[in-house]
Amino acid sequence: MDRREISIMIIGICGNIGAGKSSLTSLLERVQGFTPVYEAVDENPFLKDFYSDMKRWAFHSQLFFLIKRFDFLKRVEDEGKIIIQDRTIYEDVEIFAKNLHLMGYIDERDWRLYRDTFYTLSDHLKAPTGMIYIKCSVPTLIERIKMRGRGYESNIEPEYLQRLNSLYDTWFESYTASEKLVINGDTHDFIASKKDQQIVLKDISDFVKKLSAGVQSSLFNGEP
Numbered sequence: 001m002d003r004r005e006i007s008i009m010i011i012g013i014c015g016n017i018g019a020g021k022s023s024l025t026s027l028l029e030r031v032q033g034f035t036p037v038y039e040a041v042d043e044n045p046f047l048k049d050f051y052s053d054m055k056r057w058a059f060h061s062q063l064f065f066l067i068k069r070f071d072f073l074k075r076v077e078d079e080g081k082i083i084i085q086d087r088t089i090y091e092d093v094e095i096f097a098k099n100l101h102l103m104g105y106i107d108e109r110d111w112r113l114y115r116d117t118f119y120t121l122s123d124h125l126k127a128p129t130g131m132i133y134i135k136c137s138v139p140t141l142i143e144r145i146k147m148r149g150r151g152y153e154s155n156i157e158p159e160y161l162q163r164l165n166s167l168y169d170t171w172f173e174s175y176t177a178s179e180k181l182v183i184n185g186d187t188h189d190f191i192a193s194k195k196d197q198q199i200v201l202k203d204i205s206d207f208v209k210k211l212s213a214g215v216q217s218s219l220f221n222g223e224p
């Protein structure tokens with residue numbers, strides 16, 4: 001067994017648009033020294049067009065995100081001990097692409113091609129050791145998206161966020177590939193409130209301890 005492989009811990013942070021994933025990733029980098037992997041948002045040449053015409057650009061945009069995410073993830077394992085990943089590849093397929101398919105913006109043939117591509121690529125990836133879901137209501141998401149002020153997100157409809165939220169809840173409930181932790185993003189302002197920040201950091205630190213115990217025990221069981 002490769003000792004290096006099991007000594008690395010990957011923690012995914014999942015959640016809807018504006019839930020606070022990048023902010024939490026950056027907090028954990030600053031305070032805990034975790035190695036961050038950020039989403040390639042600004043690099044997506046289709047995103048602006050996607051938000052003005054979802055049907056026209058859905059497939060291109062999904063394919064770009066998928067390839068970028070895979071490209072980042074396949075290189076990540078050499079980069080640090082505890083890796084914190086701002087959005088996971090599961091969300092591409094289980095949330096965003098699935099929603100666009102359900103809305104009729106990705107037709108059956110493209111959906112099959114996208115899923116085949118996803119499964120072929122994801123065969124080469126390790127599941128995260130732990131998954132943290134920042135759960136937020138739609139009004140909170142809208143407020144934060146507005147506050148962040150990315151121009152091309154200004155016409156995101158509450159209904160779109162609600163559809164994504166429903167898919168998130170269903171997917172996270174059935175997700176079993178790793179240990180899970182939920183953070184209530186409506187009630188915990190880990191940006192402006194020191195007290196909330198401490199609560200969230202403590203929850204994550206306990207979660208990491210639990211994950212570390214799992215990694216240690218699999219190391220122990222695997223190495224006579």
Ligand SMILES: Nc1ncnc2c1ncn2[C@@H]1O[C@H](COP(=O)(O)OP(=O)(O)OP(=O)(O)O)[C@@H](O)[C@H]1O
Pocket residue numbers: 015016017018019020021022023024039041144145147148185188189190191192
């Ligand atoms: N818990 C929180 N309390 C208050 N404000 C927050 C919280 N989390 C994030 N914010 C603010 O909300 C905005 C969006 O946060 P952030 O960019 O981290 O979201 P994200 O989940 O990474 O979004 P995306 O899915 O678009 O990448 C930022 O302006 C950030 O300062």
Ligand SMILES: Nc1nc(=O)c2ncn([C@H]3C[C@H](O)[C@@H](CO)O3)c2[nH]1
Pocket residue numbers: 017039041047050061062065066091092096097153
């Ligand atoms: N359509 C679509 N599919 C994805 O897989 C995906 N991943 C992220 N995004 C959008 C959400 C934010 O605007 C912005 C930052 O997360 O990028 C996506 N959009």
